[in-house]
Amino acid sequence: MKPRSPPVLLLAGGLAGVLFLVLWPLAWRSDFILYIATLVLQFSIGACSLQLIIRTGHISLSHAAFAGIGGYASVLLVKSAGWPWHFALIGAILAPAAFAALIGPVLLRLSGKYFVLVTFLFGELMRFVATDWQGLTGGSNGIFEIPKPYPAMRDPLNYYWLSLGFSVVCVGLCVRIMRSEIGRAMDAMRESEKLTECAGVPAFRIKVLIFVIACGLAGVQGSLNAHMNNVITPGNFGPLESLNLVVMNVIGGMTNMGGALLGTVFLVALPELLRGYVEWQRVIYGVILIVVMAFLPGGLVELWGRLRGLVTGEAVRGTAVVTDET
């Protein structure tokens, strides 16, 4: 396991980073870049919260579906129930969290590939429901004319700052969890759940709790995204989108929040910047993925470690990929 950087350093680095993210648009404003940055911030919530689940040893292919549940909850509460957005946001967190609490205790008993398969099916199921329940969700056309959270948010810069604020809080929460005793227990669980239980850690309870928290956080992404786009459709929340969130983590090395952020920048910004080459996008993705998995099993973060190793002469180990033996 990589040495944990001291909290003071991490905090200082984080603060400097946030300060930069707050201030750069004031120095140089480009609405296109601002839009991409806002998307990255929103997806960082999904990617980092998914990493919480991954680090308990489960790869979920339904995380985007939970973001979708949050998105629809938020939109419906604002449009149909007339709630102000900040209350609707609470609904956007609670709805997917409640769903997760309902199915988590069953799903999380499945190990490895079975969990992946069932979450894939759950993601598809949610997409079908969103498509077929036309009275509620508007079917495959989705729901249009979603108002911005507040009138001031029509300015993309304000929306960027709003997303930044929520991203900092949510990602910060994920980092905090991973640096706590529970985070340590999660890293242990991934090696052997049974052994962790025998060390006194209520592994299953922790897994369910983390699953619920992570899915609740995904709802924040769903809400922020839907209100920015003015439209929400089932297509945004299918297994392919969930897979994207997984890939963000794979690129980042699976066990590092910084890596997940890097993966998010990569996967969200790249397609936007490659818009002129739509037909090549997937090919470029595929090649990058294969290269990363073949040569950098620890993700892009490992590349950094190796470069640093070259300089300091220290050998660097690859980070373990998720294993499950029970």
Place this chain on the structure above:
Amino acid sequence: MSLLTIDQLEVRYGPIYGTHSVSLTLDAGETVALVGSNGAGKSSTLKAIMGIAPVARGTITLDGKSLLGVRPADVVRRGLGYSPEGRRVFGQLSVRENLEVGGIIIDKASMRQRMEQMFGYFPRLRERASQRAGSLSGGEQQMLAIGRALMSRPRVFLLDEPSLGLAPIVVERIGEIIAEVQKAEGLAVILAEQNAVWALAIAHRAVILELGHIAVQGSAEAMRADPQVQRAFLGLE
């Protein structure tokens, strides 16, 4: 009343028996050796106590309360520590993190103090505190597995096959440490062990298992002197 009581324990994995009928009692401050060859039911007995082996029949009680059906994490909360066979450590975590996982049920302040105690028992672990546990030698991993189990301040310590594959001098050292901890903390120990000579040397009492049944039991001293035991288990003529 004994601290831990096992009565006619039958462990069964589907059609395969782990143990047929094992009964034993354990008091505070004593070491009971469970001796026997592979498949005699030593590990199954310990796993049944921890709640990770299926119990078909019999009872296991701690302080007079049944442990059957209790989740492993809660068994630890009730005062048991378990160091499984094969010196299992969390290889990707550092030595310190391994100990922290073991101490999850005690509060933060006493965790630090307890870890210092562990480093006192096992000075080698202090030297290697921030190393990955997977990079330790076999003996060091065994010490870490023991240290991790002791972090939660158990009253009963289940130690499965600690001598396996270790150099005699390391095995001897482990025996000394167990005695030291026991003296300091009044710990009760069940030691499951193939190395009968060593186990009988450090235990107060011993139970010899054969194919899931109890073959012989009694004080370790008497057993060391028993000609039948000497012939069958100690390799003496």
